[in-house]
Amino acid sequence: MTQFPDAARRATEALRDLFPPTPLQRNEHLSQRYGADIWLKREDLTPVRSYKLRGAFNAMRKIRVTNPRQRTFVCASAGNHAQGVAFACRHFGVNGTIFMPVTTPQQKIDKTLAFGGQNVRIELTGDYFDQTLAAAQSFCRETSAHFLSPFDDADVIEGQASVGVEILEQLQDPPDLVILPVGGGGLSAGVTSYLREVAPSVDFRFVEPLGGASLMAALREGGPVKLPRVNSFVDGAAVARLGDLTYQRLGWATRDQVLLAPEDRICVTMIEMLNVEGIVLEPAGALSVDVLPELADEIRGKCVVCVTSGGNFDFERLPEVKERAQRYSGLKKYFILRMPQRPGALKEFLSMLGPDDDIARFEYLKKSARNFGSVLIGIETRNAENFRTFTERMDAADLAYRDITSDEALAEFLI
Numbered sequence: 001m002t003q004f005p006d007a008a009r010r011a012t013e014a015l016r017d018l019f020p021p022t023p024l025q026r027n028e029h030l031s032q033r034y035g036a037d038i039w040l041k042r043e044d045l046t047p048v049r050s051y052k053l054r055g056a057f058n059a060m061r062k063i064r065v066t067n068p069r070q071r072t073f074v075c076a077s078a079g080n081h082a083q084g085v086a087f088a089c090r091h092f093g094v095n096g097t098i099f100m101p102v103t104t105p106q107q108k109i110d111k112t113l114a115f116g117g118q119n120v121r122i123e124l125t126g127d128y129f130d131q132t133l134a135a136a137q138s139f140c141r142e143t144s145a146h147f148l149s150p151f152d153d154a155d156v157i158e159g160q161a162s163v164g165v166e167i168l169e170q171l172q173d174p175p176d177l178v179i180l181p182v183g184g185g186g187l188s189a190g191v192t193s194y195l196r197e198v199a200p201s202v203d204f205r206f207v208e209p210l211g212g213a214s215l216m217a218a219l220r221e222g223g224p225v226k227l228p229r230v231n232s233f234v235d236g237a238a239v240a241r242l243g244d245l246t247y248q249r250l251g252w253a254t255r256d257q258v259l260l261a262p263e264d265r266i267c268v269t270m271i272e273m274l275n276v277e278g279i280v281l282e283p284a285g286a287l288s289v290d291v292l293p294e295l296a297d298e299i300r301g302k303c304v305v306c307v308t309s310g311g312n313f314d315f316e317r318l319p320e321v322k323e324r325a326q327r328y329s330g331l332k333k334y335f336i337l338r339m340p341q342r343p344g345a346l347k348e349f350l351s352m353l354g355p356d357d358d359i360a361r362f363e364y365l366k367k368s369a370r371n372f373g374s375v376l377i378g379i380e381t382r383n384a385e386n387f388r389t390f391t392e393r394m395d396a397a398d399l400a401y402r403d404i405t406s407d408e409a410l411a412e413f414l415i
Contacts, residue, residue, distance in 0.1 A: 007158050007161075008164070008165050011058045011158050011161065011162050012161075012162035014057075018087075021166040022041065022046055022166065025039060026038070027277070029276055033292075034299055034300065037303040037304065038292070038305075039303070039305045040279075040305075041163060041308065043307060043309045044281060044282075044285050044310055045311070049083075050084065050309060050310035050311070050312055051160060051163055051187055051310065052083065052084035053087055054084075054160050054162050055153070055157070055159035055190075056084035056148060056159070058158055059148055059155035060085075060088045060092055063155075072094070072143060072146065073094060073095070073147075074097045074098075074099070074139055074146065074148065075096070075098055075136065075147070076133040076135075076136035077098065078104040078132075079236055079312065082108070082112045083115050083312070085116075086098060086112045086119075087115040087116065089120050093119065096119055097121055098120055098121070099123045099125060099126075099132050100123070100125075107316075108312075111312075152244060152245050153186075153245065156186050157186050157249065159190070160190035160191065161193060163190070164178075164190065164192075168195070168199060171305075174201055174202050175302075175303040175305045176201075176303045177299060178202055179205045179207060179305070179306045180192070181207050181208075181237055181284055181285070182237060184214070184241075184246060185242050185246030187309060188215075188250060189245070189249035191307070192249065205257055205259055206250075207258075207259050207291050209238060209283070210231070210261060210263060211238065212239060213227070213260050214240065215242050215250065215258055216255060218242045218250075219253060219255050224241050224243065224244055226241040233263045234263060235282075236283065236309065236312075237284040262328070263324070265290060266283050267324040267325035268290075269281075269289050269290040270286045270325070273286060279308070281313065282311055282313045283321075285309045285311055288307050292304075329384065330387065331381055331384055332380045332381075333378070333379055333387055333403060334361070334376070334379075335375075335376075335379070336377075337377070338375075338401075339373050339374075340372055341367070341373050348397070349397075352393040352397065354389060354390065356383060357380070357390065358379065358380045358381070359378070360378040360379065360380045361377060361378030362375070362376070362377050362378075363376040376414060391403075
C-alpha cells in the first residue's frame, strides 16, 4: 500500500475544521426504481455547494505548512473552483486573486466575493477561459503568487480523495459500485486512488458530458489530448483536456467504464431530482444519477454510490433546462410549415391538435401576393405518442411541414 491513503485520511481530518462530512443518503425513489441499494454522496451540501472546496483547502493547507510566507494565491475559474478557493482564502486569512472571464454571470461573481469576503478580489479578463487562464498564470509569474489548479495538482487530488474516505466511513460495508462525474479528473483520480487501495472490491463507472468527453479521448489516445470542440452546457465538467496528473491515476480505466451523458438528457434528470426529490443539482452534479438507466441491469441487487458533485444552479437557467428536458423526452416539438392564406385555414389547422396538446409558441406573418404563409409553431403535449397522431393529421391535410426540434442550427437560431 502506498502513502496515498494515509495522506487522504489526514486531508479528511483537517477538513473537519471547515465542515462535517457531507451526507451519504440512501435514496428510496431511485432504489425502488432500479431494484438496488442506491446512495447519494451529497457534495452539493458542502459550504460552497460543491466538492471543490476539499481540494482547494488541502492544497492551500499544505502550502502554508511548507511555505508560511506564501500569502497570495491565484486561480482561474468562473465556477465552483473559484468559490472553493475564495472560501479557503478567508479561512486561512490569506489573499486570493480570482481571474474570471468577462462573460461570467454577476451571480457567480457575487457568490465568490461572498465566500471570500475581504480576502479576495476578482479580475475579469478574456472572453474565453483560455485567455483568462493565461492572464492568471502571467500574474503569478509577475507577483510570485501561487497558482491553484482546479484539478491537475497532487494536493488537490489528495483533497478530493476525502470524498472516498467519507464514503467508507459512512457505509457499513464497501459499496459494489461508485459512479463518479469527470471533468478534469481531480475528483475521480482522488476517490479511485483511495478506494482501489483500501477497498479493492469496489467497481467504478465514470460519467462525462457527451460534449466534453476528455477522459474517453485520453483513454482512446493513450494520454490527454485537447478536444477540438466542447459543449459548455455542463459547465462544471466541460473540460477540453484531462489533466496530466489525473490521467496518471486514471489511465488504468477501460473505455467500457466511461459513460457519456447527452446534455439534454441531463436536463431530464435535473428536473426529476428537483420535482420528485427536492434536490437542486447543477448539470455536472446530475451526471452520476443520469446514467443509472444505462446501468439498470448490472446494478440490480447491488449497493451503488452516486456522487452528486455540485448544486450551484442558477435558477435563471431553469426555463432552458425544462425546455431541453421536454424536447429530449419528446414532449415538446417545433415545426415550420406552410399555411394557406385563406379565411378558415388557421381554424382548420388548430383542429388537428389533440386534447392534450398545447401551443407554446406561434409565429405567423401574412404576406401579400402569396398563396401561402410561413408558420413557426412550438407544441407541448403530455404523451410523446401524441405527436404521431398530429403529424398524421398534417399529412392527411397535405400540409408542407418540417420538424426542426433536433435541427441544432435551426433550433438555436429560431428558438
